[in-house]
Amino acid sequence: MGKKPTIRDVAQLAGVSVATASRVLGNPDYPVSARTQQKVRGAAAALDYVVNDAARSLRREASRDVALVIPNVSNPFYLQTMLGIDDVLLNNGCSMLLCNTMGDADREHRCLRQLYERQVRGVILSSVDENAAVVEKYRGKGMKFVMLDQRLTDDESVGIGFDSRAGARLATDHLIAQGHRSIAFATLPRTRWTRTEMFKGYRDALMSAELVFDEALVYEGLPDPEDERRGPELGAGQRIARAFLRAGRPATAILCVNDMLAIGVIQTLLESGVRVPQDVSVMGFDDIPLAEVYVPALTTVRYPAVETGRMAALMMLDSLNNRELDLRFSMRLNPQLVVRQSVAPPPKEK
Amino acid sequence: MGKKPTIRDVAQLAGVSVATASRVLGNPDYPVSARTQQKVRGAAAALDYVVNDAARSLRREASRDVALVIPNVSNPFYLQTMLGIDDVLLNNGCSMLLCNTMGDADREHRCLRQLYERQVRGVILSSVDENAAVVEKYRGKGMKFVMLDQRLTDDESVGIGFDSRAGARLATDHLIAQGHRSIAFATLPRTRWTRTEMFKGYRDALMSAELVFDEALVYEGLPDPEDERRGPELGAGQRIARAFLRAGRPATAILCVNDMLAIGVIQTLLESGVRVPQDVSVMGFDDIPLAEVYVPALTTVRYPAVETGRMAALMMLDSLNNRELDLRFSMRLNPQLVVRQSVAPPPKEK
DNA sequence: AGGCGGACAGAAAACGATTACTGCTCAAAA
DNA sequence: TTTTGAGCAGTAATCGTTTTCTGTCCGCCT
Numbered sequence A, B: 001m002g003k004k005p006t007i008r009d010v011a012q013l014a015g016v017s018v019a020t021a022s023r024v025l026g027n028p029d030y031p032v033s034a035r036t037q038q039k040v041r042g043a044a045a046a047l048d049y050v051v052n053d054a055a056r057s058l059r060r061e062a063s064r065d066v067a068l069v070i071p072n073v074s075n076p077f078y079l080q081t082m083l084g085i086d087d088v089l090l091n092n093g094c095s096m097l098l099c100n101t102m103g104d105a106d107r108e109h110r111c112l113r114q115l116y117e118r119q120v121r122g123v124i125l126s127s128v129d130e131n132a133a134v135v136e137k138y139r140g141k142g143m144k145f146v147m148l149d150q151r152l153t154d155d156e157s158v159g160i161g162f163d164s165r166a167g168a169r170l171a172t173d174h175l176i177a178q179g180h181r182s183i184a185f186a187t188l189p190r191t192r193w194t195r196t197e198m199f200k201g202y203r204d205a206l207m208s209a210e211l212v213f214d215e216a217l218v219y220e221g222l223p224d225p226e227d228e229r230r231g232p233e234l235g236a237g238q239r240i241a242r243a244f245l246r247a248g249r250p251a252t253a254i255l256c257v258n259d260m261l262a263i264g265v266i267q268t269l270l271e272s273g274v275r276v277p278q279d280v281s282v283m284g285f286d287d288i289p290l291a292e293v294y295v296p297a298l299t300t301v302r303y304p305a306v307e308t309g310r311m312a313a314l315m316m317l318d319s320l321n322n323r324e325l326d327l328r329f330s331m332r333l334n335p336q337l338v339v340r341q342s343v344a345p346p347p348k349e350k
Numbered sequence C: 001a002g003g004c005g006g007a008c009a010g011a012a013a014a015c016g017a018t019t020a021c022t023g024c025t026c027a028a029a030a
Numbered sequence D: 001t002t003t004t005g006a007g008c009a010g011t012a013a014t015c016g017t018t019t020t021c022t023g024t025c026c027g028c029c030t
Helices: A009-012 A017-027 A034-047 A052-061 A075-092 A107-115 A134-141 A164-177 A191-206 A230-248 A259-273 A303-321 B007-014 B018-025 B036-048 B053-060 B075-088 B105-117 B132-142 B162-178 B193-208 B231-248 B259-270 B303-319
Strands: A065-070 A095-100 A122-125 A144-148 A158-162 A181-189 A218-222 A251-256 A282-284 A300-302 A331-335 A337-340 B063-069 B097-101 B120-126 B144-148 B158-162 B183-187 B217-222 B251-255 B282-283 B298-304 B331-333 B336-338
Touching: A009 A017, A009 A034, A009 A122, A017 A034, A017 B231, A034 A259, A034 B251, A052 A158, A052 A259, A052 B053, A065 A075, A065 A303, A065 B251, A075 A095, A075 A259, A075 B097, A075 B105, A075 B132, A095 B075, A095 B282, A107 B075, A107 B193, A122 B298, A134 A144, A144 B097, A144 B231, A158 A303, A164 A181, A164 A191, A164 A251, A164 A337, A181 A191, A181 A230, A181 A259, A218 A230, A218 B144, A230 A259, A251 A259, A259 A282, A259 B097, A282 A331, A303 A331, A303 B036, A331 B336, B007 B036, B007 B075, B018 B036, B018 B193, B063 B075, B063 B105, B063 B303, B097 B105, B105 B132, B120 B303, B144 B303, B158 B162, B158 B282, B162 B183, B162 B282, B162 B298, B162 B336, B183 B193, B183 B231, B217 B231, B259 B282, B303 B331
Parallel strands: A065 A095, A065 A122, A122 A144, A144 A158, A158 A331, A181 A218, A181 A251, A251 A282, B063 B097, B063 B120, B120 B144, B144 B158, B158 B331, B183 B217, B183 B251, B251 B282
Antiparallel strands: A095 B097, A300 A337, B298 B336
16 A cells, blocks of 8 residues: 555556556557456556656656746736646646746756756747757757747747737827827837837837837836846836936837836836826736726736637647647737726827 | 667766766765766766656656645735745756646646646645645655645644734734724635634734624625636625625725735725725735835735745755654744835724 | 458567666775 | 775666557458
8 A cells, every 4th residue: 555556556456468558548549448448447446546657758758748938927917828828738638837037048048958857848938048049959859849929030930929019009009099299118128029029019100100219218127136026027117217207208108018017117107296197198018917907007908818828838739749730930819909097198288 | 869868878988887877967975986977977968968857757756846736826926936936946956837726626636636647746735625635645645745825624734824813913903003993804715724814813903902893894705707817806806895885885994815805906996986095994915016016005914925935845845855844834924014005094084 | 261350458678767786996904 | 914894886677657569369251
């Protein structure tokens, strides 16, 4: 009773060979007569047998779990994605390994290496690393990657993403339609693909409306190492808002690269007596659950994060089964404007 | 080049036996001469060797990863805890498996079983299950558990928790000190230990102040299945606030069982034209990062979540190394009041 | 009747590491 | 010189599955 039952015990109790037992328990495709199946399953149940996944992984040369490697979970947006992934994986008998890179490339490397050791074959990655060399290296060793909201320069990648450019465009258009003529762009460092895309969308919209792009209206909030626990967004938002005020409120609206950033911005504005949206409009991005509950409720662009997660997991599963769908980043979810209360027409000329 | 290098290859290249290679690479305690060590390490590096963790787990009968099983990650509070855990684990060469039970006992069972199959030996658990039978079962099979903010009835558990009772007491005392005489208690279903503790703390405080406890002032918000993606708290908070208003605002202050719940409550109050804190004070619990950035900033009780996570992970590691610290739930972190803006003295008698 | 093939089941060889043994060498002790 | 033992390295068994390769049995076709 001290020892776990092995497949040997099951086979013995069922009166069959281990091979047969293994086939019943782990290989649905191999033909086994119904009677034998019953005997084996009965024995397994009686012994309360569970497979030893280490042994299985060793033999099959691949484990059945999938890792999610992301910069930081502090952003609720990633949470949503995670929920989607988790759900799909659990229903497919896979476990989910979670790695936080904290936006640190070195940490990301360590994670990948560790995952490789652990025989993990599938990684859903939202990389912080510019160069694709590391990914390429492990891909060469047989790991499968699904890129999350990101495109690597090599263009070999399978991935799923949001059309951030169109999203930012949509957001900016909305601000313009409300009558804003000077619109600031608040972002974290534009090292991530999705952020440069958004920046492009922002400029696209300005251009179409024949507004001049003013470099001074781009606020790039540096993450503060101190903010590790609460995530970089809130702090960056606060700093951006302060800079914005210091500059004498040079715009009537601010487009933020995500909702958390927007919340940081709004809070600091309110604290300084600037009303949102009456004095300054602030637009978010992502539509996290909180957006609707914040006061003022955030006008934002919805990123279907749970769905994205689901999709990513499904793509991963397919990829692991070598059902290579050749969707090189062709998966693109469409943006959708969500109008709430943080945006209004600009104040009358003073 | 197609094949991964194994320890055999390393041994061969280094000109030693596999046993020696294994000892250099995986067993720091065994004495190996410096020269041999060098040769082996050199060879390993040259071949870009990484151990096959499946094989290792098989042989050692235990994997080196730790699972975190929690009801839902949507609550930022758990995120913080996760960060702490993740950090400790990564630095100890362990991976973290994450399982979301969605507050569903059945799902929790499935997770545990899957983890058992995967040879996971350590589980940090925030269970949704009342009875300890399942945990007991797996403990019998050699799994180690660290309970997170929870005590099982069996009292065998090692765990770490927060003194929620004292925390709630502290919070209630603060409200009383501000002059409140009727204080509502807003909670999710009190199935979790920590919530019943808080309830006790709330009553303790009322009693000490010789205020009558009124059952009608306890609002238990039922989670809505629809809320799976954004977590149960926000929705429950909104529903509680509506019930509170419908009842004709029967208290001047509301103590919420966590910050997200408080945010849900406040939002609905504000939306209905009730000012916070001028008309009604709302007190949170946990002190999530957002608490400080919300408007009004939440007066709350700080739960040192990251530290808790760190501790839990360390306890797990110790436990796995059989350095059984006999701390049956003796680890208790102390509460701390954080005064911000969502609480004020009650309005003058009308 | 003989041959053929499909449907099952078993024996045994991997998978890649760890670790009990065993054995060798060499210095110090007797 | 012999004995002892510490220090180091090698042999080979082992962990629990999966899977390839062989059969065996049985029914059906010619």
